[in-house]
Amino acid sequence: MQYSTRLPPAIFLMGPTASGKSQIALDIAENFPVEIVSVDSAQVYRHLDIGTAKPDPATLIRAPHHLINLIDPNQNYSAALFRSDALNIMHKITQCNKIPLLVGGTMLYFRALQDGLSILPPADKGLRLKLENMANELGWPAMHQKLEELDQETAARIKPTDSQRIQRALEVCYLTQQPMSEILKTPREADFPYCKISIALIPSDRGQLHLRIAERFEAMLNHGLIDEVRSIRQQFSLNMESPSMRCVGYRQTCLYLDNKINSAELHDMGVAATRQLAKRQLTWLRSIKVDEVKEFDCLTSNLTTQVQQFLHAAIEKHSV
Missing domain, CATH: 1.10.20.140 (Histone, subunit A)
Structure with missing residues (x-):
């Protein structure tokens, strides 16, 4: 990777769901002058907490996250809004002599942020x-x-x-x-005034990632995902096509609450949908040029140490 000293650094921490991004981000925040910016199209919704693995209040006190809890479940958000919001937040972070740490699995948002957006007409x-x-x-x-x-x-x-x-x-x-x-093939607006330090957490064993996904979804169910979705639907006018209810886990829970599937099917469909999401995320990550991103095996026991050693060297090289 080549780093420009003319641009402030921004760290991209990417990976599929259940790859451990959130914990690595917290570890980085404790050891580097960074502020976390969420890159997650589900965590922008208020009240969607359990099914989005949103950081709990204690974690947010320990390490504040930007761009979560922005809108209600009956409202809409977009890649264009994310790009604008993220650039504004990143500017404020760098003005405080800190480094934006962008963490998440919504690859469309990462792409919109770094490459810009094609000009499409607004909704009619x-x-x-x-x-x-x-x-x-x-x-x-x-x-x-x-x-x-x-x-x-x-x-x-x-x-x-x-x-x-x-x-x-x-x-x-x-x-x-x-x-x-x-x-979409026309040139995009692509003003991204930062030097990217990109990290991808990639599993060496897809089967182990699938086990993590199953365990995570089971934990969500045990922690009250069904009650969370029931409460959200009581508070807001939503249907199966509402963007918030199309999120992985929420769509399947809606089917369960509508008596269209049973609890065993909810579990199996939720796990399967999360696996498909992880597959799409990994496909996108594999499409990035090798020299543009540093890959780490998210299953390794010393992942935190490896990532932090890399960041120390990358940030030091940037400051030279």
Whole structure:
């Protein structure tokens, strides 16, 4: 890695779910002049605590986290909002002569932050309502076929049952009169005034990560995930398509509360969905150029020591 002395450093701590990012971040915060910035599309929601593995109040006192508990479960957030919020927070952190430590598994947010965003039109409520009415009549698989006619490249990446992404892709096609895939290929706004020190926690044994995932989801259920989701649904007007309830664990718990699956199915589906999330996260991490990120085996016994030794050398090299 090459570090520029003209730009302030920012640490990216990335990895799949259950790779131990949160604990490593806390260890770093105790030994380096950093402030933690959450890069998690689920932790932005207030009240989503257990299922998002959000740090508890005692941990937040010990190491404050930025960009968690920003909105209510019935509100929306986006990669564009994250980029703006993160850059503002990072500027304040560096003004205090500290280093932003960005920690999380929402790879879209990391990409938006460092590479910028393509210019897509804002949501159009009237058009969305029209598309929803069409979907109610035809079904989302049929809407997916319409998308395939307009934007074959985007349709190939979206499942026929993924209503949210199908709706957005069709909305962009109709508003711009061109495929969303073409718009996404246009140059993005990419002003990122920081020198990245990127760390990826990658498991050497996928099976061990799967065991961690199962144990973690079981712990969430034991700590009250079902009651948490029940309480959230009592407080806010939500449905299965609400972004907050599409989060891994919450969607499956909603199905359980609606008597569509039993407790054993809730467990199995929650674990399976979390495994799929981890698979997508690892695929994204593997796509990063080798010279742009330092990988560590998240299963090794001396992970904390390895990461901190690397950071000491990287930060010292940056300051030279």
